[in-house]
Amino acid sequence: MQRTRFGDMACSIARTLDVIGEPWSPLILRDVYVGIRRFEQLQQDLGISRKVLAERLRWLVDNGVLARTEYSSRPPRHEYTLTQKGLELCDLLMVMVRWGDRWTAGEAGPPVLYRHHACGEISHVELHCSVCDRPMRAGDVDVLPGPGAVPA
Amino acid sequence: MQRTRFGDMACSIARTLDVIGEPWSPLILRDVYVGIRRFEQLQQDLGISRKVLAERLRWLVDNGVLARTEYSSRPPRHEYTLTQKGLELCDLLMVMVRWGDRWTAGEAGPPVLYRHHACGEISHVELHCSVCDRPMRAGDVDVLPGPGAVPA
DNA sequence: TGCTAGCGTTCCCTTAAGGAACTCACGAGG
DNA sequence: CCTCGTGAGTTCCTTAAGGGAACGCTAGCA
Numbered sequence: 001m002q003r004t005r006f007g008d009m010a011c012s013i014a015r016t017l018d019v020i021g022e023p024w025s026p027l028i029l030r031d032v033y034v035g036i037r038r039f040e041q042l043q044q045d046l047g048i049s050r051k052v053l054a055e056r057l058r059w060l061v062d063n064g065v066l067a068r069t070e071y072s073s074r075p076p077r078h079e080y081t082l083t084q085k086g087l088e089l090c091d092l093l094m095v096m097v098r099w100g101d102r103w104t105a106g107e108a109g110p111p112v113l114y115r116h117h118a119c120g121e122i123s124h125v126e127l128h129c130s131v132c133d134r135p136m137r138a139g140d141v142d143v144l145p146g147p148g149a150v151p152a
Numbered sequence: 153m154q155r156t157r158f159g160d161m162a163c164s165i166a167r168t169l170d171v172i173g174e175p176w177s178p179l180i181l182r183d184v185y186v187g188i189r190r191f192e193q194l195q196q197d198l199g200i201s202r203k204v205l206a207e208r209l210r211w212l213v214d215n216g217v218l219a220r221t222e223y224s225s226r227p228p229r230h231e232y233t234l235t236q237k238g239l240e241l242c243d244l245l246m247v248m249v250r251w252g253d254r255w256t257a258g259e260a261g262p263p264v265l266y267r268h269h270a271c272g273e274i275s276h277v278e279l280h281c282s283v284c285d286r287p288m289r290a291g292d293v294d295v296l297p298g299p300g301a302v303p304a
Numbered sequence: 305t306g307c308t309a310g311c312g313t314t315c316c317c318t319t320a321a322g323g324a325a326c327t328c329a330c331g332a333g334g
Numbered sequence: 335c336c337t338c339g340t341g342a343g344t345t346c347c348t349t350a351a352g353g354g355a356a357c358g359c360t361a362g363c364a
Contacts, residue, residue: 004199004322006179010263012252013182013245019256023155023173023352030165034295039311047156049353054312075361077310085255090290091279093165095247100164103237104171109299111162117292119284127243128280132271138242140269143186147261155319155352175321191342201322206343227330229341 010150019063020089024048025056026096029082032066033090037079065089094125162302171215172241176200177208178248181234184218185242189231217241246277 007018020026027046036045043053057080060066065086071079082090094114101110101124113122129136159170172178179198188197195205209232212218217238223231234242246266253262253276265274281288 004175006175007256010260011179011182012249012257012263013178014252015256016248016252017175017178021175021178023158023169026165026169026173027158027163030163033290040309043311049355050312051314051354052352055351075310087290088251088254092244092247092251094279094288094290094293095244096168097164099240099244100166100168102240104159104167105164105300108162111164111298111300111302113296113298114288114293115296116281116283116286116288117294118286118288119281121281121283122296123281123283123288125279125288126282127246127277128285129268129271129273129275130278131268131273131275133280134268134270136246136266136268136270136275136277138185138239138246141246141266142269144265144267144274146263146265148257148263150263192340195342201324202343203323203345204321207320224341227341 010148016092019065020060020092022056022059024052025060026093028053028056028060029065029086029089030093032080032082032086033093037081039078039080042080060086091125095127098124162300168244171217172212172244174208174211176204177212178245180205180208180212181217181238181241182245184232184234184238185245189233191230191232194232212238243277247279250276 005018006014006021009015020029024046028042028048031042031045036042039053039057042048042057043050046053048056057066057068061068061080064083066080067083068078068080071077097110097112097114105111114124115121116123127136128134157170158166158173161167172181176198180194180200183194183197188194191205191209194200194209195202198205200208209218209220213220213232216235218232219235220230220232223229249262249264249266257263266276267273268275279288280286
């Protein structure tokens with residue numbers, strides 16, 4: 001398919017997509033996040049082709065999102081766990097869940113709920129400003145060129 | 153490629169991916185968000201194939217993320233704008249930017265900056281709990297089955 | 305010795321992405 | 335009137351990626 005490489009673009013969205021933009025990657029991440037860590041389990045839970053699963057896992061490990069660790073040496077068995085980099089990607093999943101819950105969940109309601117450790121309540125994520133702590137959504141900002149922008 | 157349909161899964165992540173999970177879709181959304189609204193401009197800015205661009209735009213319009221509006225009737229000319237549903241998807245882009253800035257920007261620094269209207273400062277998004285307002289990251293929650301979950 | 309589990313790899317088929325060329329409607333210029 | 339240019343797609347061909355099934359490998363176990 002000779003797909004265009006997103007990783008070289010001067011855009012953090014494109015570079016993030018380069019890491020988890022392939023089909024299945026976010027769902028693999030979700031599964032590892034909720035504790036499905038082994039190849040066989042992942043394949044069955046997702047219904048993904050084994051070939052593609054192997055490719056994706058290798059890519060995610062190579063990119064430092066997952067770590068492949070041995071949980072038994074004889075016989076050699078491995079499982080996949082989140083790195084810090086991968087755990088922070090799961091923040092992204094929470095925001096996807098929020099949007100999906102609002103716009104695609106329909107009658108049945110959200111498939112999963114989050115209970116916040118700090119307050120013990122069922123809740124969801126909201127976006128706040130790192131400086132003033134007030135809500136900060138896509139409509140609440142100006143977009144300006146940063147130091148890593150390419151000169152026009 | 154006979155790709156698996158994500159839209160039917162009982163998972164808000166999968167259902168969100170069904171809408172913007174194809175390659176290019178998030179970048180199209182980004183462009184429309186920053187004011188690139190016309191077919192020709194999008195094609196040039198992204199370097200995307202015209203065929204794929206047409207497909208993606210149709211899909212995004214059909215799914216209510218973008219609206220196709222006529223800005224000139226003779227000759228007929230159209231532009232694409234964000235719906236409310238689409239604007240809320242841009243929240244997701246902001247979180248992607250945050251992760252990409254942290255983990256992929258490197259030496260040069262972030263390609264774009266956000267200035268928050270409310271405080272006027274350059275800042276970035278952080279995830280907070282909708283109930284207690286304190287930070288809420290992927291590691292700060294328990295995941296529980298919700299009403300829309302499929303019975304195991 | 306054969307069975308089974310866990311993890312992949314190989315092979316083939318179909319479909320989607322890239323790219324260039326083509327279409328169509330319209331306005332402008334000569 | 336004829337031609338050119340522009341915006342917005344569409345068509346066609348090539349190539350590569352996803353799906354699925356079968357195969358391989360290692361090792362514990364009966």
